[in-house]
Amino acid sequence: MEDVSTGILFSLLILLLVISGYFSGSETGMMALNRYKLRHLANQGHKGAKRVEKLLSRPDRLIGLILIGNNLVNILASAIATILGMRLYGDMGVAIATGALTLVVLVFAEVTPKTLAALYPERVSYASSVLLQLLMKLLYPLVWFVNGITNGFLRLLGLRVGNHHDGKLSSDELRTVVNEAGGLIPRRHQDMLLSILDLENVTVEDLMVPRNEIAAININDDWKSIVRQLSHSAHGRIVLFRDTIDEVVGMLRVREAYRLMMDKNDFSKENLLRAADEVYFIPEGTPLNIQLIKFQRNKQRIGLIVDEYGDIQGLITLEDILEEIVGEFTTSISPTLAEEITPQNDGSLLIEGSANIRDLNKSLNWGLPTDGPRTLNGLILEHLEDIPDSQLSVKVAGYQMEIVEVSDNMVKRVKIMPGQLQKTG
Template sequence: MEHVSTTTLIITLIIMVVVSAYFSASETGMMTLNRYRLRHLAKQGNRGARRVEKLLKRPDQLISLVLIGNNLVNILASALATIVGIRLYGDAGVAIATGILTFVVLLFAEVLPKTFAALNPERIAFPSSLLLRPLQTIMMPLVWILNSLSRLLMRMLGIKTNVGISDAVSKEELRSIVNESRSQISRRNQDMLLSVLDLEKVTVDDIMVPRNDIVGIDINDDWKSIIRQLTHSPHGRILLYRNSLDDAIGMLRLREAYRLMTEKKEFTKENLLRAADEVYFIPEGTPLNIQLVKFQRNKKKVGIVVDEYGDIQGLVTVEDILEEIVGDFTTSMSPTLAEEVMPQSDGSVIIEGSANVRELNKAFNWTLPADGPRTVNGMLLEILEEIPQAGASLRVENYAVEILAVQENMIKQVQVRPMQPLKNSVNRH
């Protein structure tokens, strides 16, 4: 290169640094792209996204291509810098050129381009794919040889090379994505998405109307009593049974009963039973995500929850499951959580004993035990193992609980106050 001028070598060296910066930025931009946004843009017809998506189908080939280009450029730049250094400073120029080139490459060909690409991956990856695609075709033989040799060496070292890379995310990862998308998704929609993910953790036992609250009609009652119950029922469907709730014989739609009422000749007990639908039974412990699908497949809207002995435990509707996702409906006849709690100015909360523990945890971000009984009354009776007197107090987890009212062997009202954590989760006073 004696016939090449020093100025030309310096200009070539600068070009090499720029090319090295291009390869560094391209690698970082490609690897830091949001794969799901990339897939979305590609489906919408974005050409840059489609080119990048094709390149990323074989990330090993892409990385090999970028590393080949980057290393060739850096080695050539090192050689040119050595020549320029010797021409300008003699033997000392080798050390001077090495120091200056190392600083320049680190700053202008590594740190700056990679930082910019990490912050703006689409602005770098999409345009650079225009050049990387043809380069990949041209350098495919060299890339193939290098990849084959690297896989061979990895096998010799006992490293598996046929492990597939999946873009699928777990439910916990999806939950993190939803939680981190607050700038893109409203809080209400966030809560709905998280509730859908939580359906498999919640069972029909957690949301069912308990046995004691099920509204039904004993078909053996006198006819006037049956008509009175039908005309005053607030529900769209009502359970028919004989003598005992466990002897359920049908689920009657009130709309059908009203139709029979208009046809006075047809309005009898026998026709009422014929108009009732067959009772749909649900095993206790069924997760909500499974039950929602079963409701859809069986074209049912109401189910009766039974235990392993066939005894009725409660009633669940499609509306109950939907409320787990979107929140309470104003048409619900049962009391809402807002009607069962009264926040106090001192930070405590007065709560009805019938309030659902899991709903309290969700509403106040508490950690009351929700694995056992579903109501506050049931939870406290299980902890105390006896029916307490009004005025008794205890500590549950990190919450001080004072029992305000007890009636009919049930805790009717309590006052809960969050406290500092203790080593012992439950302390009675």
């Protein structure tokens, strides 16, 4: 080194600092990449993305390569800086060179390149991957040797490098990704995606039509009553039963009944039963995502939910599940949530007792408990453990409610008072 001029040593030191900055920036850029965007670009044929994805397939080797290069460069830079310091300042030059080099490395070879790489990871990674790929081939024996030592040490600690995270997202993580998509995905589409993810947390009982509201005809009724019920039916299908809803005998398409009506000779109880479809039963507790697949697999659109004793609990249709994903259809015969909520002049809300709790929570951003009764009426009755009288005020799950109307052993209408529209306590 004594024969090398000071100018050349300074130039070499600057070059080494640039190389150190390259390695530091490359490491940060590679680690800061969005792996899903990277995979998408690689699948689209982006050459830079393909190079980076190949390097990241073994992150231990990539990190080993970068750190080998970075440390070799920094050590060599330190040696050159020491020589320069001693030439210029004698024995004090060692301390001066150490302090100065530490500051320069920190600013220009660490913080600055790493900050730029964190802000623009794609640009830095795709560009640096060309040289890193070449260095990986040239220095592979050294990288393999160093990784062999480090991996052996990790095994002594009970860790295995091969068990790294495979990049798959859980449902909760995917929800976070969708929520943070912002303007990249329209709000309406985000809601639909989140609803699909939530299907596994919702069971058929949460959406079913209760047994007392099922459109059904007792086939043992007199003929005129049956004809009248068919003529005034607002539903596409009607359950046929004998004496009790638990004795179901078929699911009748109303249009088939109308077709039979056109021919008076064919219009009879026997032909109605013959025209009815076989009933499709669904066990209670079935998650919606499973039931959606079963509807598709069995070519069904409607089913009756039964408990462990075989008793009918309610009815659910394919449309009910689709509405859970995309929202209510305008053609729905059942009352919508908007029809069950009436804003009052004082700012309160008058709500039907039959309103679904999950729908209230989703629409009004409330936090009513959903692990028990499905309706507002059921929630109040469970809380009071009694059938209340009208004009009774009660606080349920932190919400102040006034029971406005009670009839037929049910809470028909409830008033949520002003100032209590957000959960308290």
